[in-house]
Amino acid sequence: MLDFEYLEPTTVEEACTLLQSYGDEAVLMSGGAAVTMWISQRLLAPEAIISLAKIPNFDYVRFSEKDGLTIGAGARHRDIEMSPLVRQHYPLLYETFSKVAQPRIRYMATIGGNLCTGDPATDPGTSLMALDAEVTLTSTEGKRVLSLEEFFVDYYQTALKQGEVLTEVRVPPPAEWAGWSRIKFTPRTEEDFATVGVSVALKVRSGECEDIRLALNSVAPVIVRAHRAEEVLRGKRVTDELVNEAGEVAATEVEPTDDMRGSADYKRHLVKVLVPRAMRQALERIDG
């Protein structure tokens, strides 16, 4: 029978202490979009649920020229999507968050919950990785800051340790000469998870690619960064051939599997097609 304690700490410290004391028996819940589903599908039967919903000021979305964007882990997808700051300074994030599931989920689900699920099919982590975001993990021991590449460890597995809470996501200030693109390929229904997702952020001055970050979702056990594909362009003059080559190389950096969204071969093919498309779109967006 479904029977659990429902705990509602009002500070991060209190949440960390509770997590510490309950250990494996408790599950942390933020928006609950994933947790409630797991419970109703009987994948999870916790002794206690520790809700983060009552912690004040846990859902902020702030921007400063110096620090960039800082987001409280309790911010809902909808908060981020609707933030004028995000729209103005990080159009890639606006584009990404506005295409997660549908508004019903976006009003409920939080950025912390999304990232901590460690689901490689999710979108925000991909674009955050392309923007070089980092996450702050807090426990009774203190804080540590990780890049998203370090944070995503394996299929549904993150670097979170027992007793740790993800408290903040930080995105560096937007670069100059920057272009971006997000392609969420959802051929079955638009509200689906991506069959393949591509996020790219690049910096090109006078035709030369000074920097590039390319991340993909739904193509491997974790959200992946395609380092070798990035190298094809980094420091080079951007040509059509190189952009296509980057797609070919990216396809060697992914390990998709067969599922109802398509076969592994098909997804690999999509990487070859969508990566160059995303790059071209990003290049078109660079002004000046």
Added chain:
Amino acid sequence: MATAQTYSVIGQRVNRTEGYGKVSGETKYIADILLVGMLHGKILRSPYPHARILSIDTSKAERLPGVRAVVTADDTIKQGWGAFLQDQYPLTVGVARYVGDEVAAVAAVDEATAQEALELIDVEWEELPAVFDPEEAMQEGAPLIHAGKERNIAIKIDVERGDVDRAFAESDLVVEDTFQSMHQWHCAIETIGSVAEYSHGKYTIHMNTSTIYMARGRIATALGVSEADVRIVQSGVGGAFGGKSCDDNNAIVAALLAKKAQRPVRIINTRDEEFLAGSRPRVPMKIWIKMGFMTDGRIRAKQIRVVADNGAYSGKAPAVTGVAALRHDTAYRFTDVKTEAYLVYTNKIPTGAFRGFGNPSAEWALEQLMDIAADKLGIDPIDLARINAVEAGYVSPHGNRVGSCELIQCIDKVEELIGWKEKRANRVPYRGLGMGCTVHVSGKRHFMDYDGATATVKVNEDGKVYILSGEGEGGQGIYTVLCMIAAEELGVPLEEVSISQADTDVNTFCLGAFGSRVTYVAGNAVRDAAAKARQQLFEEASHLLEADAEELGSKDGRIFVKGSESRYITVADAARARLFRRGGAPIIAFGSFDADSVMQDDTRYGNESGGYNFGCQAAEVEVDPETGQVRVLHYASVADCGTVINPIGAEGQVDGALAQGIGYAMTEGMTFEDGRPSEPNFSGYRIPSMRDMPRKLSSAFADSYEPTGPFGAKGLGELGTDPTAAAISNAIFDAVGVRIKTLPITPEKVLRAIQEKDA
């Protein structure tokens, strides 16, 4: 063509009669029915596709605190039941035949206890060899699913009209191909559910079925009681689409538990259960089809072979297979046709009735073959359809007699709405156009040689009108339509008319909602009752107005002398005058209608329906040649449903049907692993959302009038789903020259086909 007269209510854009209750939350859906002492039932289902029960021990479950009853086959009469073949049992007798088959059930004080008790039931199973593919199941030596059903063939249809061999020999062009259709679930927002009570030998079952009398008959058979010992009361129905026509065991098991526990019992399917063993999905079919044409485009011959997947039990699949095998011969002019169809048992979920009822599967094949032929003949596909389209007065080779028919008008309108000619003249790379036509019935004569309806109309002493009808509301808007018909006939405002809940103890016999029948068949019964009630009102009014009844008219609740409308009394005046006097009586009239159709004989010759409705659709798609993604840019759908009674409702039917057609074409589809649906949920099984609808949707209705219909109306609900998958596939062919022959049309299939073509 007859044109519609000017009506005061018919054809108006009105709000739904039952709409307020639905949007305000007042409507009582099955989950809102809470009876005193009600228990919660849960069903233990077979985990195997084919297995024998060696023993079953329920003692631990029975001892669990909170459990009030546990039932197995031993609590049943072990009597098979089913719409056409009585091959299904309420609870597994000996052998379970699919993953999900009902084995035992528990009623407990709450759901969690019932669930826990299920886990305490020990079943010892012996797994049996299973077969999942109908063609394999038809092989000699395949595991036998039902004793006595050789090669697992549930039914076989073998019909030839004319001389097909000669007709093919005389054809200028012969084309043939094979197409595979798929399961499709109804995905109604509300799953199947029931609340059953038992008292003094009588069962009362509240359920969200769309066919209360059909449910009553089948449930009575399964329980071994007579019809009147079962009362079915329809709850709010959160969408049905054919899936709630009582071909599953939910209500029967609730009734068994209610009797044993002597308490009301509710069972509502979870979404998983709905996919596993709830609403019976569309019958998948493998269809080989061959057609002969003359160079001018006329169809000369057709031969079709259908192998249909029945699943473990039959439900409505026998009739669905019949429709797939023969119905289309009423859309185009056919003379020489041959049909061979097999409905074959497999160890999977039983299949059955879903909006379109065999047409979407058949048209997936036939409308693509028409397109293939058009290409070979060098005739524009829309012209090929027009050349062959039937017209009023056509009699199909199987005896269907077409009354009103505006198929050619539908084709013309679709051509115009989608800009067919201009777009074909000014081609854009990777864009293409495709189309398809369909025919549907307005009710079908197949149960007990009856295709009728009954209704009672009473006029209260305040002039308000009440319709007693057992057809029920499945969400399709039929209450509104029936109230509009009564209002028009009586000459009262629509707001003055209301309608009863469907209840077998209160209403007279009705077949319920299937076969696009209710507007036409029940509409006629309501109109008949209303006309008789009006006659009573006029007789009374003739005394009060000192005029002959024949001289009277009525409108807006007033009965007046035609020509001098200031001489009037109200409907309430007449109703009161008739009631409140010595020997008085209320205004009440019984109406009845049975369509002028003819039951098909053993060779499937007959006349299925009193009215045939027609449709034409066209799609404009854009294909991404690098990913295979298909976008429907523009869709046009035109229906000939006779007079449109309620335009808002009719438009909703067209749009909704299209959404399900698009789902069938492109997004839905379930994979099975050893007979088990691999993702029985909405994360795996994707139905289209608002955003997946065509970028532009143009719909219209033919100017049409069916003389036998109420105010000229025919059926509409199903035909909008029928040709959609084929129209989209044809458009893909037009865009990129590849043809997809298996559903669903996934981008991956399209991409592979493009790559193969280019290789």
